[in-house]
Amino acid sequence: MLSAETVDVKFGVTYALSEATVEAHEAQVTGLIGPNGAGKTTLFNVITGLQAPTRGRVTIDGEDVTNLKPHIRARKRVARTFQRLEVFGSLTARENILVACEIRNQWDSTSEDPRTVADEILDRVGLREVGNQPVDAMPTGLARLVELGRALAIRPKLLLLDEPGSGLDSSETLGLGQLLTELAEDGMAILLVEHDVELVMRISKEIYVLDFGRVIAHGTPGEVKDNADVQAAYLGAEVPA
Amino acid sequence: MTAFLAYTVIGIATGCIYALTASGLVVTYTTSGIFNFAHGAIGMLMAFTYWQLTVQNGWPQWLALIAVLLVIAPALGALIQRTLMRRLYGASISTTLVITLGLLLAFIGVATVFWDPGEPRSLPEFFAGNRVKVFSIFVSYHQITMITVAVLVAVLLRLFLFRTRIGTAMRAVVDDPELASLNGAAPDRVAMVSWALGAALAGLAGILLAPLVSLDIILLTLLVINGYAAAMVGRLKSLPLTFAGGLALGLAEAHAIGNLPPNILNIAKPALPIFFLYAVLLALPQARLRVGRVVNTHRAPRVASLRESLVAGAGFVAVAAILASVLSPGDLFTAGQGIVFALIMLSLVLLTGYAGQVSLAQMTFVGVGAFAMGKFFGGGSFLGIIAATVLAGIAGAIAALPAIRLQGLYLALSTLAFAQGMSQVFFKNTNVFGFGGRLEVKRPDILGVSFRGDRAFFVLLCVTFALCGIGVLALRRGPFGRRLIAMRESPAACATLGLNLTMTKLAVFSLSSAMAGLAGAFYGGLRGQVGLNDFEMLQSLVLLLLVSVAGINTVTGALMGGLTFGLFPKIQRSLPGIPSLSFLGAGLGAVALGRNPNGWTSDVGPRIARLRKMLRPGDSGTQDGREPEPNVAPAPEAVSSAQR
Ligand SMILES: Nc1ncnc2c1ncn2[C@@H]1O[C@H](COP(=O)(O)OP(=O)(O)OP(=O)(O)O)[C@@H](O)[C@H]1O
Ligand SMILES: [Mg+2]
Numbered sequence: 001m002l003s004a005e006t007v008d009v010k011f012g013v014t015y016a017l018s019e020a021t022v023e024a025h026e027a028q029v030t031g032l033i034g035p036n037g038a039g040k041t042t043l044f045n046v047i048t049g050l051q052a053p054t055r056g057r058v059t060i061d062g063e064d065v066t067n068l069k070p071h072i073r074a075r076k077r078v079a080r081t082f083q084r085l086e087v088f089g090s091l092t093a094r095e096n097i098l099v100a101c102e103i104r105n106q107w108d109s110t111s112e113d114p115r116t117v118a119d120e121i122l123d124r125v126g127l128r129e130v131g132n133q134p135v136d137a138m139p140t141g142l143a144r145l146v147e148l149g150r151a152l153a154i155r156p157k158l159l160l161l162d163e164p165g166s167g168l169d170s171s172e173t174l175g176l177g178q179l180l181t182e183l184a185e186d187g188m189a190i191l192l193v194e195h196d197v198e199l200v201m202r203i204s205k206e207i208y209v210l211d212f213g214r215v216i217a218h219g220t221p222g223e224v225k226d227n228a229d230v231q232a233a234y235l236g237a238e239v240p241a
Numbered sequence: 242m243t244a245f246l247a248y249t250v251i252g253i254a255t256g257c258i259y260a261l262t263a264s265g266l267v268v269t270y271t272t273s274g275i276f277n278f279a280h281g282a283i284g285m286l287m288a289f290t291y292w293q294l295t296v297q298n299g300w301p302q303w304l305a306l307i308a309v310l311l312v313i314a315p316a317l318g319a320l321i322q323r324t325l326m327r328r329l330y331g332a333s334i335s336t337t338l339v340i341t342l343g344l345l346l347a348f349i350g351v352a353t354v355f356w357d358p359g360e361p362r363s364l365p366e367f368f369a370g371n372r373v374k375v376f377s378i379f380v381s382y383h384q385i386t387m388i389t390v391a392v393l394v395a396v397l398l399r400l401f402l403f404r405t406r407i408g409t410a411m412r413a414v415v416d417d418p419e420l421a422s423l424n425g426a427a428p429d430r431v432a433m434v435s436w437a438l439g440a441a442l443a444g445l446a447g448i449l450l451a452p453l454v455s456l457d458i459i460l461l462t463l464l465v466i467n468g469y470a471a472a473m474v475g476r477l478k479s480l481p482l483t484f485a486g487g488l489a490l491g492l493a494e495a496h497a498i499g500n501l502p503p504n505i506l507n508i509a510k511p512a513l514p515i516f517f518l519y520a521v522l523l524a525l526p527q528a529r530l531r532v533g534r535v536v537n538t539h540r541a542p543r544v545a546s547l548r549e550s551l552v553a554g555a556g557f558v559a560v561a562a563i564l565a566s567v568l569s570p571g572d573l574f575t576a577g578q579g580i581v582f583a584l585i586m587l588s589l590v591l592l593t594g595y596a597g598q599v600s601l602a603q604m605t606f607v608g609v610g611a612f613a614m615g616k617f618f619g620g621g622s623f624l625g626i627i628a629a630t631v632l633a634g635i636a637g638a639i640a641a642l643p644a645i646r647l648q649g650l651y652l653a654l655s656t657l658a659f660a661q662g663m664s665q666v667f668f669k670n671t672n673v674f675g676f677g678g679r680l681e682v683k684r685p686d687i688l689g690v691s692f693r694g695d696r697a698f699f700v701l702l703c704v705t706f707a708l709c710g711i712g713v714l715a716l717r718r719g720p721f722g723r724r725l726i727a728m729r730e731s732p733a734a735c736a737t738l739g740l741n742l743t744m745t746k747l748a749v750f751s752l753s754s755a756m757a758g759l760a761g762a763f764y765g766g767l768r769g770q771v772g773l774n775d776f777e778m779l780q781s782l783v784l785l786l787l788v789s790v791a792g793i794n795t796v797t798g799a800l801m802g803g804l805t806f807g808l809f810p811k812i813q814r815s816l817p818g819i820p821s822l823s824f825l826g827a828g829l830g831a832v833a834l835g836r837n838p839n840g841w842t843s844d845v846g847p848r849i850a851r852l853r854k855m856l857r858p859g860d861s862g863t864q865d866g867r868e869p870e871p872n873v874a875p876a877p878e879a880v881s882s883a884q885r
Contacts, residue, residue, distance in 0.1 A: 091723065107739050
């Protein structure tokens with residue numbers, strides 16, 4: 001589905017990513033973890049076209065998209081959320097999702113009524129109750145769910161989630177894990193960046209570990225957990241127990 | 242060969258000034274992320290202060306230079322940073338732009354209070370009369386001074402940036418504004434020093450430039466726009482490239498003067514830097530979409546429903562019809578003028594209020610509309626109105642096109658270049674407005690009904706405004722309006738949903754300028770004729786600022802702003818001591834916007850509600866308790882009483 005191959009991103013003299021190769025496949029959650037500043041968000045920006053890589057390429061369904069504009073890539077059904085929220089703050093939660101549906105209707109031949117779709121999604125991410133609140137007035141955790149709903153509005157085949165769980169309480173996190181698992185079961189490829197490693201371990205089939213822009217480990221949750229490099233990178237941090 | 246050399250020297254000397262002023266812009270921009278549109282106005286103020294001290298008060302040059310460049314200018318720059326700019330880090334481009342433009346107009350206003358624009362003044366050249374012969378040409382000492390000073394400044398700037406601690410701190414920001422904006426803006430002291438430095442550079446450029454042109458408030462302020470192009474060459478961050486850009490522009494200009502045939506030159510010369518700016522914008526590479534930058538300062542006003550806006554529109558037209566039959570012709574004209582301005586401001590509600598894009602050329606589109614109305618289909622037909630709308634819409638697309646891929650600031654600069662270019666090349670062309678620069682514009686007949694009479698025309702105007710207001714609100718409630726809001730609040734998110742930002746911006750630009758063109762047809766019809774000075778860029782600024790002050794995201798805001806502006810000529814007559822009241826008023830108002838970015842009409846609704854409660858304490862049950870929404874105002878008379 002997605003492959004980012006030997007991607008370098010250089011800011012000034014430092015490499016935010018260096019020879020990073022990451023793949024995500026249909027119908028599974030792929031975890032992407034790593035300490036702060038490891039380059040996870042930068043990788044998402046490269047995949048969605050918000051950041052041009054210094055080297056390397058990105059392919060989606062086998063097609064090289066490295067030189068395509070962000071909105072063209074999105075039309076290949078790649079959606080994302082943002083770590084630093086990029087919600088449409090003065091619109092309500094429902095309108096955030098609705099406008100995404102309407103944007104999709106511009107480029108996708110579909111007869112679906114955006115309003116119906118928006119309501120469906122609102123239910124799916126569990127925001128029905130607060131649908132008519134402006135997003136600016138919402139707590140971060142809920143605003144992240146709005147971003148998730150908005151991303152779902154373009155019916156993505158590949159979904160990139162940048163720390164969707166931060167700001168959620170434990171029961172909400174459980175709900176999120178459940179939702180992501182369902183989405184993957186329906187065939188979606190999900191690439192999940194999350195500091196809640198426990199959640200990642202639980203729902204991911206494969207995990208990549210980034211550190212200083214490099215992929216230092218890759219494998220099943222079990223393999224990653226036992227990897228010495230990973231434990232070194234996370235030394236002292238909350239992780240793989 | 243001699244001529245070539247002579248023009249080269251002139252080119253280098255002027256280029257040095259462009260470089261000086263542009264480097265001031267770059268220094269402040271990179272350390273604070275704010276493009277200082279008031280840069281030229283600061284230069285102008287300093288040149289006048291210098292003139293005051295030397296020519297009027299007889300100070301020796303060296304003392305006046307020290308006072309102006311080392312004390313007054315830096316103090317002014319630092320003051321601006323402390324009181325205004327500090328609070329604007331991370332604010333949206335439409336906010337910072339309106340506030341620095343406010344400073345620009347306010348400074349012009351202040352200058353006209355101190356220095357009567359009617360009085361001719363001139364600043365002598367440095368070492369006037371002295372010149373040396375180099376090879377076969379004469380070079381004046383003033384030119385040598387300009388070049389020496391620029392070289393000196395370049396060297397000193399370099400030493401300052403590389404050898405001093407604060408300079409190094411600034412450079413860290415200058416080298417990588419991206420990173421700096423990630424880590425939050427530069428520390429306060431760095432920003433303050435950079436604003437002080439920027440103001441001093443502006444002053445220096447102003448003082449050196451003033452002797453070459455006349456000491457004219459507007460002229461000096463606008464000449465700095467030429468520096469914008471140089472700053473763009475350095476992409477607002479590289480000082481060496483900025484200097485190179487300044488020199489290139491100066492040389493291109495001088496040699497164009499030397500080589501173009503006079504008939505073309507007359508038209509092209511003043512517009513050359515503008516074309517240069519246009520070209521540089523075209524050549525700029527597409528900037529990355531920034532993630533997580535804009536601070537949302539606007540509180541979203543509630544949008545009126547279709548029923549509400551229809552009722553308000555009908556009420557508005559009814560009141561207009563009554564007013565039309567009671568007002569004196571003079572007052573009717575004033576009110577009509579206000580509604581025309583309101584219509585122009587409505588186009589800005591759509592563009593700036595909703596979509597977050599900025600146009601500094603709205604009056605230019607009005608001019609295009611008035612031109613089309615006057616020239617085509619017999620000068621007073623309904624088809625003329627359509628032509629005005631369509632032609633202005635196309636002009637809007639052209640104005641935006643060079644920078645449509647870029648971010649807001651560049652887009653605004655592109656419209657600025659367009660406005661200046663159109664003034665020079667189009668409106669001043671005798672083929673456009675005819676000889677003497679005045680074009681007659683008739684009022685239309687529509688479906689056999691004549692709207693030539695003052696009263697009928699006023700009602701037609703009000704109906705048009707009401708329809709446009711209802712239309713804009715309907716648009717806002719629909720998918721297109723939602724897309725605009727979404728684009729304003731996060732272009733990056735929109736792009737990752739598959740929205741083509743370029744097309745969306747182009748669409749809203751065209752729509753907004755088409756509406757301005759429609760207003761132009763009425764502007765011409767109301768006055769009977771239009772002239773080349775009616776569509777100056779500065780007028781566009783006043784309009785933009787006033788509607789920002791009145792409330793740029795509501796239809797009420799546009800109406801209030803328009804009526805206020807319509808009243809200005811009347812107020813002006815009673816205040817002869819303040820020659821550019823509209824500049825001063827709009828400017829100071831915009832500067833004060835730092836406090837309430839939604840404009841004062843955002844307070845009107847709640848205030849009326851509070852007032853009502855106070856007046857009828859026991860009665861609140863029958864009033865439905867809802868606050869009246871300030872989306873369409875009841876009537877012009879209510880407005881003027883609210884202003885008293
Ligand atoms: N636009 C930029 N300019 C310069 N450096 C940048 C830029 N964006 C990111 N960086 C740097 O690149 C590195 C990787 O950042 P990135 O945000 O991708 O990390 P991350 O893994 O998402 O971290 P976190 O867990 O904190 O979100 C960091 O050192 C960061 O400072
Ligand atoms: Mg991150």
